[in-house]
Amino acid sequence: MKALTFHEFGGPDKLRHEEVPDPKITPDQVLVRVKACALNHLDLFVREGIPALKTPLPFWTGCDIAGDVVEVGASAQGVKVGDRVAVNPNLTCGRCEFCAQGEDSLCVKYGILGEHTRGGLAELVPVRADNVLALPAHVSYTDAASFVLTNMTAWRMVVTQGRVGPGQDVLVIGVGGGVSSTAVQIAKLCGARVIATSSSDAKLERAKELGADVGINYTTHPDWAKLVFEATGKRGVDVVIENVGAATWKDSIRSLKGGGRLVTCGATSGPVGETLIPLVFWKQVHIIGSTMANRKEFSDVMRLFFAGRLKAIVDEVLPLKDGAAAQQRLAEGKQFGKIVLTP
Numbered sequence: 001m002k003a004l005t006f007h008e009f010g011g012p013d014k015l016r017h018e019e020v021p022d023p024k025i026t027p028d029q030v031l032v033r034v035k036a037c038a039l040n041h042l043d044l045f046v047r048e049g050i051p052a053l054k055t056p057l058p059f060w061t062g063c064d065i066a067g068d069v070v071e072v073g074a075s076a077q078g079v080k081v082g083d084r085v086a087v088n089p090n091l092t093c094g095r096c097e098f099c100a101q102g103e104d105s106l107c108v109k110y111g112i113l114g115e116h117t118r119g120g121l122a123e124l125v126p127v128r129a130d131n132v133l134a135l136p137a138h139v140s141y142t143d144a145a146s147f148v149l150t151n152m153t154a155w156r157m158v159v160t161q162g163r164v165g166p167g168q169d170v171l172v173i174g175v176g177g178g179v180s181s182t183a184v185q186i187a188k189l190c191g192a193r194v195i196a197t198s199s200s201d202a203k204l205e206r207a208k209e210l211g212a213d214v215g216i217n218y219t220t221h222p223d224w225a226k227l228v229f230e231a232t233g234k235r236g237v238d239v240v241i242e243n244v245g246a247a248t249w250k251d252s253i254r255s256l257k258g259g260g261r262l263v264t265c266g267a268t269s270g271p272v273g274e275t276l277i278p279l280v281f282w283k284q285v286h287i288i289g290s291t292m293a294n295r296k297e298f299s300d301v302m303r304l305f306f307a308g309r310l311k312a313i314v315d316e317v318l319p320l321k322d323g324a325a326a327q328q329r330l331a332e333g334k335q336f337g338k339i340v341l342t343p
């Protein structure tokens with residue numbers, strides 16, 4: 001099969017569209033012929049090399065996958081050859097205390113398909129049978145691949161960790177990103193008022209089409225936290241949805257109301273942020289981490305997707321062989337929503 005491999009860590013120039021051996025499945029797995037695989041910042045981090053990860057080379061990433069089941073393992077149940085599926089990229093042990101509680105993304109051996117194992121930027125990918133979900137006929141592969149990872153992540157952030165409800169003010173930082181743009185939709189679905197920030201007026205316009213009520217350009221308004229304060233009647237927001245990290249962290253905390261909740265799932269601008277500790281204890285704010293989603297959250301958000309209550313946000317669809325240019329576009333932050341590759 002063809003895959004978008006890298007043999008050494010580095011920039012997009014390390015990527016090769018080349019022939020590799022077809023993967024083999026274990027009895028509990030199915031083999032999926034990839035029809036669409038969306039890109040995430042994770043693809044870039046793994047390609048650049050994560051020292052703690054010990055990635056085997058050559059490697060290929062890809063964790064947002066939709067395709068057709070072409071082979072079913074001997075003990076795999078509930079799936080048959082020909083099924084159109086989306087893939088839940090959680091890799092779990094199924095045995096630890098967190099797995100027993102259904103908290104997949106807290107599993108002590110937690111991993112992500114395409115990060116800890118070779119992924120979907122290839123023609124074929126082996127997946128555990130209980131990680132595939134049948135796609136209704138009206139849902140396209142492109143939309144499904146675009147939807148999964150960002151929405152399961154944003155759902156856990158907004159609904160479970162952020163406890164966003166009707167009438168609350170939610171601040172979504174850096175709204176061009178995949179998680180952020182879909183967090184706008186989910187927060188609106190929860191009945192919240194959404195304030196979005198971005199470096200680009202065009203992205204703020206797109207965010208408003210998704211339901212954002214207020215847009216703040218943090219390039220033209222470096223004092224954006226003050227504008228958030230004014231937009232909330234000098235109260236601050238109930239919840240901040242963060243994944244930008246170092247560049248926005250300090251002001252994200254400053255934007256919270258007393259007792260507010262900052263939920264973070266990433267740090268694309270850098271991992272070390274400045275925290276004014278008195279702001280944390282004096283305003284009694286909560287700083288809450290979030291990673292991916294558990295199985296129930298995955299099925300909840302997919303159900304709303306299938307019902308048309310949440311939409312996939314697709315920036316561009318490109319052939320797998322153009323993966324290097326696509327990853328460059330993602331690295332430069334030019335996209336709004338997901339960039340999808342098709343083998």
Ligand SMILES: [Zn+2]
Pocket residue numbers: 092093094095096097098099106107108109110
């Ligand atoms: Zn576990």
